[in-house]
Amino acid sequence: MPPRTPTPVVSVDPSKRPLNQKQPLHNRWHPDIPPVGEVKEGDLFRVETIDWTAGQIKDNDSAEDMKKVDLTQVHYLSGPIRCCDEKGSPAKPGDILTVEILNLGPLAGDEWGFTGVFDRDNGGGFLTEHFPDASKAIWDFDGIYCTSRHIPGVRFAGITHPGLIGTAPSAELLKIWNDREIGLHDTDPATVTLAKCLHTRPMAQPPNPTGACLGKVPKGKDWERIAAEAARTIPGRENGGNCDIKNLTRGCKVHFPVFVEGANLSMGDMHFSQGDGEVSFCGAIEMSGWLELKISIIRGGMEEYLTPMGPSKLNVNPIFEISPLQPAYSEWLVFEGVSVDEHGRQHYLDASVAYKRAVLNCIDYLSKFGYSKRQVYMLLSCCPCEGRISGIVDIPNACATLAIPTAIFDQDIRPKKTGLPVGPRLISRGEAPTAKYDGTLETFKNPATSSSSVAEMADAAAQILSLK
Amino acid sequence: MPPRTPTPVVSVDPSKRPLNQKQPLHNRWHPDIPPVGEVKEGDLFRVETIDWTAGQIKDNDSAEDMKKVDLTQVHYLSGPIRCCDEKGSPAKPGDILTVEILNLGPLAGDEWGFTGVFDRDNGGGFLTEHFPDASKAIWDFDGIYCTSRHIPGVRFAGITHPGLIGTAPSAELLKIWNDREIGLHDTDPATVTLAKCLHTRPMAQPPNPTGACLGKVPKGKDWERIAAEAARTIPGRENGGNCDIKNLTRGCKVHFPVFVEGANLSMGDMHFSQGDGEVSFCGAIEMSGWLELKISIIRGGMEEYLTPMGPSKLNVNPIFEISPLQPAYSEWLVFEGVSVDEHGRQHYLDASVAYKRAVLNCIDYLSKFGYSKRQVYMLLSCCPCEGRISGIVDIPNACATLAIPTAIFDQDIRPKKTGLPVGPRLISRGEAPTAKYDGTLETFKNPATSSSSVAEMADAAAQILSLK
Amino acid sequence: MPPRTPTPVVSVDPSKRPLNQKQPLHNRWHPDIPPVGEVKEGDLFRVETIDWTAGQIKDNDSAEDMKKVDLTQVHYLSGPIRCCDEKGSPAKPGDILTVEILNLGPLAGDEWGFTGVFDRDNGGGFLTEHFPDASKAIWDFDGIYCTSRHIPGVRFAGITHPGLIGTAPSAELLKIWNDREIGLHDTDPATVTLAKCLHTRPMAQPPNPTGACLGKVPKGKDWERIAAEAARTIPGRENGGNCDIKNLTRGCKVHFPVFVEGANLSMGDMHFSQGDGEVSFCGAIEMSGWLELKISIIRGGMEEYLTPMGPSKLNVNPIFEISPLQPAYSEWLVFEGVSVDEHGRQHYLDASVAYKRAVLNCIDYLSKFGYSKRQVYMLLSCCPCEGRISGIVDIPNACATLAIPTAIFDQDIRPKKTGLPVGPRLISRGEAPTAKYDGTLETFKNPATSSSSVAEMADAAAQILSLK
Amino acid sequence: MPPRTPTPVVSVDPSKRPLNQKQPLHNRWHPDIPPVGEVKEGDLFRVETIDWTAGQIKDNDSAEDMKKVDLTQVHYLSGPIRCCDEKGSPAKPGDILTVEILNLGPLAGDEWGFTGVFDRDNGGGFLTEHFPDASKAIWDFDGIYCTSRHIPGVRFAGITHPGLIGTAPSAELLKIWNDREIGLHDTDPATVTLAKCLHTRPMAQPPNPTGACLGKVPKGKDWERIAAEAARTIPGRENGGNCDIKNLTRGCKVHFPVFVEGANLSMGDMHFSQGDGEVSFCGAIEMSGWLELKISIIRGGMEEYLTPMGPSKLNVNPIFEISPLQPAYSEWLVFEGVSVDEHGRQHYLDASVAYKRAVLNCIDYLSKFGYSKRQVYMLLSCCPCEGRISGIVDIPNACATLAIPTAIFDQDIRPKKTGLPVGPRLISRGEAPTAKYDGTLETFKNPATSSSSVAEMADAAAQILSLK
Secondary structure, eight states, X not given: OOOOSOEEEEOOOTTSOGGGSSSOOBOSBOTTSOOSEEEETTOOEEEEEOOTTSSXXXXXXXXXXXXXXXXXXXXXXXXEEXXXXXXXXXXXXXXXXXXXXXXXXXXXXXXXXXEEEOOTTTTOOTTTTTOOSEEEEXXXXXXXXXXXXXXXXXXXXXXXXXXXXXXXXXXXXXXXXXXXXXXXXXXXXXXXXXXGTOOOOSSOOXXXXXXXXXXXXXXXXXXXXXXXHOBOSSSEETTEESOOOTTOOTTOEEEEEOOSTTOOEEEEEEESOOOTBOTTEEEEEEXXXXXEEEEEEETTHHHHHOOOXXXXXXXXXXXXXXXXXXXXXXXXXXXXXXXXXXXXXXXXXXXXXXXXXXXXXXXXXXXXXXXXXHHHHHHHHHSSOEEEEXXXXXXXXXXXXXXXXXXXXXXXXXXXXXOSOXXXXXXXOOOOOEEOOXXXXXXXXXXXXXXXXXXXXXXXXXXXXXXX | OOOOSOEEEEOOOTTSOGXXXXXXXXXXXXXXXXXXXXXXXXXXXXXXXXXXXXXXXXXXXXXXXXXTOOTTSOOOEEEEEEEEOTTSOBOOTTOEEEXXXXXXXXXXXXXXXXXXXXXXXXXXXXXXTTOOSEEEEEEEEETTEEEETTSTTBOEEOOOEEEEEEOOOOHHHHHHHHHHHHHHHTSOGGGSGGGGTOOOOSSOOOOOOTTOOBTTOOTTHHHHHHHHHOBOSSSEETTEESOOOTTOOTTXXXXXXXXXXXXXXXXXXXXXXXXXXXTTEEEEEEOOEEEEEEEEEETTHHHHHOOOOSSSTTOOOOEEEEOSOSOOOOOEEEEEEESBOTTSOBOSSOHHHHXXXXXXXXXXHHGGGTOOHHHHHHHHHHSSOXXXXXXXXXXXXXXXXXXXXXGGBSSOOSOOTTOSOOGGGOOOOOOOOEEOOOSOSOOOOOTTSSSOOHHHHHHHHHHHHHHO | OOOOSOEEEEOOOTTSOGGGSSXXXXXXXXXXXXXXXXXXXXXXXXXXXXXXXXXXXXXXSOOHXXXXXXXXXXXXXXEEEEEEOTTSOBOOTTOEEEEEEEEEEEOTTOOEEEEEXXXXXXXXXXXXXXXXXXXXXXXXXXXXXEEESSSTTBOEEOOOEEEEEEOOOOHHHHHHHHHHHHHHHTSOGGGSGGGGTOOOOSSOOOOOXXXXXXXXXXXXXXXXXXXXXXXXXXXXXXXXXSOOOTTOOTTOEEEEEOOSTTOOEEEEEEESOOOTBOTTEEEEEEOOEEEEEEEEEETTHHHHHOOOOSSSTTOOOOEEEEOSOSOOOOOEEEEEEESBOTTSOBOSSOHHHHHHHHHHHHHHHHGGGTOOHHHHXXXXXXXXXXXXXXXXXXXXXXXXXXXXXXXXXXXXXXXXXXXXXXXXXOOOOOOOXXXXXXXXXXXXXXXXXXXXXXXXXXXXXXXXXHHO | OOOOSOEEEEOOOTTSOGGGSSSOOXXXXXXXXXXXXXXXXXXXXXXXXXXXXXXXXXXXXXXXXXXXXXXXXXXXEEEEEEEEOTTSOBOOTTOEEEEEEEEEEEOXXXXXXXXXXXXXTTTOOTTTTTOOSEEEEEEEEETTEEEETXXXXXXXXXXXXXXXXXXXXXXXXHHHHHHHHHHHHTSOGGGOGGGGTOOOOSSOOOXXXXXXXXXXXXXXXXXXXXXXXXXXXXXXXXXXXXXXXXXXXXXXXXXXXXXXXXXXXXXXXXXXXXXXXXXXXXXXXXXXEEEEEEEEEETTHHHHHOOOOSSSTTOOOOEEEEOSOSOOOOOEEEEEEESBOTTOOBOSSOHHHHHHHHHHHHHHHHGGGTOOHXXXXXXXXXXXXXXXXXXXXXXXXXXXXXXXXXXXXXXXXXXXXXXXXXXXXXXXXXXXXXXXOOSOSOOOOOTTSSSOOHHHHHHHHHHHHHHO
């Protein structure tokens, strides 16, 4: 009989540096990063991961660490893991690697997480011109539930998942990535429509040896070459990667394309919970964690199941199956957005702009119930809210919706004939720790409201709080 | 005791022309289109609607009507309905009009619907360069379920909803719409990034007196003026309108901003079912139908609940509440897409491109199970599939997902180690009626597959079918 | 193409007497009641039904009609309908008749329903010694929702279903029924354990020509014979019948055994909504209604799928499939009961007693929130609450649970550290119309509370209300 | 900041005997069993439990251990735990103790469980006259999923829960229990209606010093007294206890009455999964496990929220809240049963008999798909099937239903026009380990089928298997 207790393949100690872990971690994609472990079809195995920043963000009440985060380092991944069939023969390029997520959770002894807003000049986020200051919220876990001293009045069950999981690229695929991303990076942002309204700068992140962590690759000429070529882990791509799909939780089965022998599966960036879009960028509840997994291999599965579309046969995407094990909220409040941006500009069928409007609408709405806008921005990044593309053909407007489960609040947040809570019925929820933006980029001032800019309002709020 | 049977406010006869209905219909947004009926808070009332094209599409096996559809006419709406409080005092600009959808369904005696693909030169759709030919699928309704002789092998329960419902714009709001949309319309498509890959042309639809239907407005100078100013109904906007939100079904409560006295609520474009995105444009299961409704008015609700964002205080969006009455599928197969288009081009955080890739991936996948790609394109437009914005911050890639409930198929469509159905296990589902594209615009040829273009493949398939 | 609008097979006019309907109704089970219509496999057909009492209960504020109801008449059924295959060949004994419920609802023009408690000496109910008085609640329908002026403060969506649907018994099966039920009827109630605590008397209802309604059977000798033999419709049996299964709603498929040629399908007793157990007996929201149906026949299906168990091959039960179209509430408050009755008596693994305790516990609990116990008794009969058999083996106690969805109340009914609503926070919900019990049977006095009997408390409440 | 990692209050080592655990276990209810630990409101704490038999059942392929199990020992519980408020003041009689189950699972290193059927002369079960032989199925856990080599072809996610959790009785309550249960025990089974058809004998389990395990009570006179008085843990009662409620899983909040100072909370008998009713008695998937918990105290909550009903103010039951975190299956096959037993005898409104028929119907049905009846009997005990009380007032028949989620099977188990799988399509699932009944009590022979008794059929099957 095979052992039933999951076999540890990668174990971590969050107090140690990524390269000092028992199995060294890595934070770049490259075919030449050697595997740190091996599993066979049918094995029940366990992988542990540290948080994506390797402990840069602390459990305290200051947002200075968030402001100064070093993003050249992210994301620290556990793996690569070489994947073989029952007889020990490795997965081959062209196969599908099916990974079943059988259970997962926060690391014992480290049951907390963080959500953050990055400074506009260091990372930014979906709404960075609205929220240029760095900010932070710390979350405590009560088993499946979480609460935050920085965003009081909400409690929800996490749909815990790895934000990042994927197979290693081949050299050919890596070149495709680098070519197209460097191309975009070198484009004048002024010519990219969305760059004007989606303020997550820069345009792309080309390979960057600074901050690179390459697992078992020994320092030397090879290290230099790999570090110069290796893709950053920020975006999701053909290999899966940082897709930040909030429903990829226990009970899911992901079918990955295999590009290198052994598949070289890596994962990390575990989220206790995330909202669709992960809007504040450091938006999920980031944590260290563990996963229990099983794999199987579909020989020749790429040709069988995944049609490439584009210049290369490698232009495919993973697919996955979800299970009936997700929290099933029954009542939702839904915010609509169409692709007219917050300056009144008309965009063409742009779901990103439409979703941005839906998110902005929701932030303003919820801020009427005692939360600061900054708190809501972070909340929408990490609570189990759903972002839908509702209409994508009704020229010129895409329509997107953001749905939040009403049960996560300790008050009824639906519109009522009797109006908003006022006076003693309105409970202030304070403000989250914030580090003021001291850069020079312009921030958004809403022409439609007499109130001052978000930044000014946040200042005022902070002042009031500091007087207490 | 008030009467319990819903009071008919707008009744239609699908065999009559829109202006010959008992209460004449309209197909433009304008504050000066007079109400055709009035309701009070607490009234339980009934509104009937014809299909959005007013009977242009027939229940037959040819797609010629789809190819030649006159889109200047759409969408035919029932209303406007003047909305008052219990004492008969009308809703005022600045109020919120809450509309509760208490029940709805297809019109008795007219229990069928259609899904279509428009010709690339006449309407197009989200994937028009992939599917330039017009096409059609007719659906039969079995109570809550639907089936199609043109897409055999699927059956699902509709999440029936009005694709279009909204309040009338004020003159000020109408001007904002026209200014921004004409601005976009006059832009060179070559400079609009998405226009290169979202082939639903033209860029926008400015006011157009041709085909205008203006309800009770008498022919004459006024008619001319209104027809020249009135906004087309294609896009969703600040007033709701054609948002095509598939979950806006029985049990929902929508909170609309009020821009004119009486709110002037209109609705139409009823869908037996729709997938998120309604990708093929004429994509839902379009039908005539009825709704049972109740309204209430939140006085001053816009300022209370809806924060404007943009140059005008009118730049708001509706919000809505959804109920526990939606079909609850428990198992889904999910397709991912990132914002690299099917030509391999890198886009910047573009959820529309990412969703397009997810849709293309799904079409190719399902076509391996006996359906034609065209059938799947229509199926994804109208079945209860979910389009999610999963990640919108991981530069440069947005990640979108398309989830389809596996239970709607008569076969197991999940990937398996044993591979796809082949030989006698593979059941061909034939092909939907198609009218060949005879225009000159380029269509997509997938460089990654040795196979010929979609159009050529469809031809081949059609030929094979005609031999039977 | 077959017609899409459902073909009416049985149509009713609620203002007419059962025998004066276009297709005369019946209220007994007998193989010799002739069919009033015929359907074929694949037909989409419509059946209308009147309420089970044929209009004895009126839409007013008095419970006198409830007190004096004539129960010899119930239930009035539509049918029998002869069921044939596509070629017109009838279903045969030994086949399975599959009936798909495609849609259903209240009859247009008659959108209301009633829930009642019968007098202890005329019908009774599950808790009749606790609630000996007759009582009544009238419900209004708002599309899928219902509210009652007699039980304010709750609103819920109905899981609408036919309380009674079944095939006709053969002569052999009818004899089995009559033998076993007359046997029980003739038993001394004192020797039947449950008879001491389940106060729905009498023990059984043998055939009774008084009140019989036999459809197309002409008055005469045959009528006399059939009326003397025909089974009452009260209990569910091998043919389905009055199973009162609350989830048998739109989207369900029921597989009935066929005992006579043509199956002779009948149905009625439509419920807008019902709680598991239908505890107050006239407990669902009773109404007139319509159903859209399709049938199919599994030839030889009884032997294939239904194993008889007992002395006869006819001792089988229907099975059914339920669909993902049920309201999906996400939060429940659950009451436990074990098989110790309210007198402290220990019963042996008795799920009925355990469920009775759970229901009593819930009534007392909810009565602390402003409702009268009588209101809650009726509410639990008709709202979508779930009654579960949790443990049936832990001698000597069966454990049953009653779960109520918290979302149906206009207040938070969960236990809290802050305690119950008191003072101005406690909103009285008045009392439902009641007709005092004037019989002589003993009623329950709770020895554990200092308060007087339920009947006395109800009196006191009624007096207070009449003073207003 | 309080520690976030749950504080261990009771830790176990499954390889050690119950009294040799760090905190000794107990298997009886008595107010004088001293607490082994203490927790305060707000503490996040962890309790570990061994399996209910303390390791009597082994992970092997023989059912001899099941046949010879010593039931005088069960159930081994962790606790009692003294419960205090934030200031350290203990819960008092009359309070409510709210216990929140924040997470739970199988013990690391011991990830397996067992389901069994007891011998008719040693424990029995709901269907013991149908299944007199002892039998066993071993389950492996894959994270949230389980599979069994003894029941191949099914896989499901567990709704993991403590089968037994409760507060300690006071001396007064203990006396009530003993009086009423000894009373029943001393009754002639022939006079107890249900005893004739619910073959879980004996009638009740009076206190029994044999096998008693009393935690920290030192051996001596006190031990003798307590062992002679202490209640067995088999049935659920006023304190909760062995309620076997399958939905009491992560995210639930249970409100227990408090009878002794400190509440003295105990728990055990953890189930990886259970079906409603736990029909085979050792029916859940029994395992060792851990729970993460939080408590709070509602002072005076019993009077506030729990109405006693019966001779004593102590005659109450716990209530609980369930969360949206349960597996949400969308498709079910449902079996009906009415209160006519398998001998054709008519019972009076008996939900236990009705449920027995529904279970028997389901066993026979599923046995047509390649499973042995014994396998199905165990499967229905442990898979997430739902047992409902549908109708409890339609004299003389109660109607109960048993619903099984179709997704847990590796084949489509719904009825079809095309009939059952036959020939190569029918996959045999073998048989579970069985130990033949060698007692003399009569077993059920189905008069309606020509086939021989279940026992004979099982023999035949076993013989066939042994030939392989």
